[in-house]
Amino acid sequence: MRRSLARRLALTLVFPAVLGAAGPAAPTGPLLWEAWPAARVSPADPWGLKHSGLRLALADLQARHPGLITQVEEGTSAEGRKIPLLRLGSGPTGVLLWSQMHGDEPTATSALLDLIHWMGMRPQDPVVQQLLSRLTLWVIPMLNPDGAERTQRWNAQSIDINRDALQLSSPEGRFLKAVRDRVQPSVGYNLHNQNPHLRAGSKGTQVAMSLLSVPGDEAFTVTPGTRQTRRLAVAVDRLVQPLARGRVARYDTDYTARAFGDAMTRWGTPTLLIETGGWAGPAEAERLVRLNFVALAGSLAALADGSLAAVDDAAYDRIPLNQRDATAALVVRHVRLASGRGLAPFAADLSFLLPGPFAGERPRLRQPVLTEVGDLDHVLGLTELDGSGLLAVPWPAPEGTDWPALKAILASRNLDATDEAAVLAAVKALGEAAVAGPGYTGAVLLYRRNPGGRVHLTGAVLRGQVVGFEPR
Ligand SMILES: [Zn+2]
Structure with missing residues (x-):
């Protein structure tokens, strides 16, 4: 009895691989994650890959893997840059993938290069063979090269190509529409970056990737096509969860008739939106490219x-x-905040943002900035400081001042260890320049309170970073 169970188990384990009728098993997320370093041809900084670099990378891939990639045609950007359209595979199911229609959103562009190399490196791999025999991939790795050149969302006409699906004023939008109409792909992948400061659910962590089965109408009607992209989103979620637990979300949006994903779905190419977010820590940009590679390779294999x-x-x-x-x-949480307006110190949390390569629709941050003052219980700090018991004092230090210099300035004014009243008088004297409100870019001094109304300087927030802080 026990023996036959063991045999049945052994058969179950062996047979999927032996039978082969159902084809090779789709690769798992962790397997693809481990495959990426060898497949990787993308640069360390996806934002550094501009149009000229992309063309070199594609020429290199074509030379390394003859016959894999056909450059079908090129569109032309507003400023005359050529926009390659590549074809890989020869299967009956057409998939159109376009990346970087927003010029400052390049993560998936790098992942697409790695995906192409991964397929080229393993021509004997049954997973790759099946992918290329059942799907035809139509790839536009960089739809907006003029925007990429400037690291900006818009094209050279300052048009948001992703809001140009109806008017088609942009040559890039016209090109994308013409490709869709001619190829009639069964599925679309619309590849973007989003604001890195989003959370997966109200108590979740930072979103590394968000997904949307793009609706084809106002009511988000589920059709056979959108059911397919809902499944694709679930497949991507399952692929990347073991690697980025809790870091996947659904993209929040309304139906937008003039946006390309929505129009593609309406035109008969149900589209999956993949938005790369943030993943704070070392080599963040590379980990996000790697995660995109897993999402693309794994979901395409599942489709195939x-x-x-x-x-x-x-x-x-x-x-x-x-x-x-x-x-x-x-x-920085639970401080008592002083003000150049002479207000009595009050309880507050403070949040800060740092400049990053992605700006989206907002003006690009030029320097670290204080963004909000008050109850920030809903905001997750990628770095957090518990400021309980601290007096926070805005102090507009001259540009370039580092922590030792700041400390020296305060010591020279006998403000490093003194009565709280003396600190409050000094900040009041600075007036409006020492008001920590949204947009404030100066330093915030952190004082710890000692018995008897005395305070001593214990650190500061300088350019969005905690410096010199001595925990009690
Ligand atoms: Zn975008």
Whole structure:
């Protein structure tokens, strides 16, 4: 009895690989994650890859893997840069993937290069063979080269190409529409970066990737096409969860008729939106490219081997929703905040943002900035400081001042260890320049209170970073 159970188990374990009729098993997320370093041809900094670098990378891939990539044609940007359209594979299911229609959103562009190299490196791999025999991939790695050149969202006409699906004023939008109309792909992948300061659900962590089964109408009607992209989103979630637990969300949006993803779905190419967010820590940009590689390779393999059809699309609705403006680079909590307006110190949390390469629709941050004062219980600090018992004092230090210099200035004015009243009088004398409100870019001194109304300087927030801080 026990023996036959063991045999049955052994058969179950062996047979999927032996049978082969169902084709090779789709690769798992961790397997693809481990495959990426060898497949990687993308640069360390995805934002550093401009149009000329992309063309060199594509020429290199074509030379390394003859016959894999066909450059079908080139569109032309407003400023005359050529926009390559590549074809890989020869299967009956057409998939159109376009990246970087917003010029400052390049993570997936790098992942697409790595994906192409991964396929080229393993021509004998049954997973790759199946992918290329059942799918035809149409790839536009950089739709907005003029925007990429300037690291900006818009094209050279200052048009948001992703709001130009109806008017088609931009040559890049016209090109994308013409490709869709000619190729009639069954599925679209619309590849973007989003604000890195989003949370997966109201109490979740920072979103590394958000997904949207892009609706084709106002009511988000589920059709066979959108059911397919809901399944794709679930498949991506399952692929990347083991690598980035809790860091996947559903993209929050309304139906936008003039946006390309929505129009593609309406035109008959149901589209999955993948938005890369943030993942604070070392080599952040590379980890996000790697995660994109896993999402693209794994979901395309699931589409090719038919396993996608068995994915329960209801799981899509259980993916937590993006929460906007819900993380900050730094949150300092529970301080008593002083003010150049001479107000009595009051309880507050403070949040700070640092400049990054992605700006989206907002003006690009030029320097670290204080973003909000007050109750920030809903905001997750990528760095957090518990300021309980601290007096926080805005101090507009001259540009370039570092912590030792700041400390020396305060010591020279006998403000490093003194009565709280003396510190409050000094900040009041600075007036409006020492008001820590949204947009404030000066330093914030941190004083610890000692018995008897005395305070001593114990650190500061300088350019969005905590410096010199001595925990009690
Ligand atoms: Zn975008």
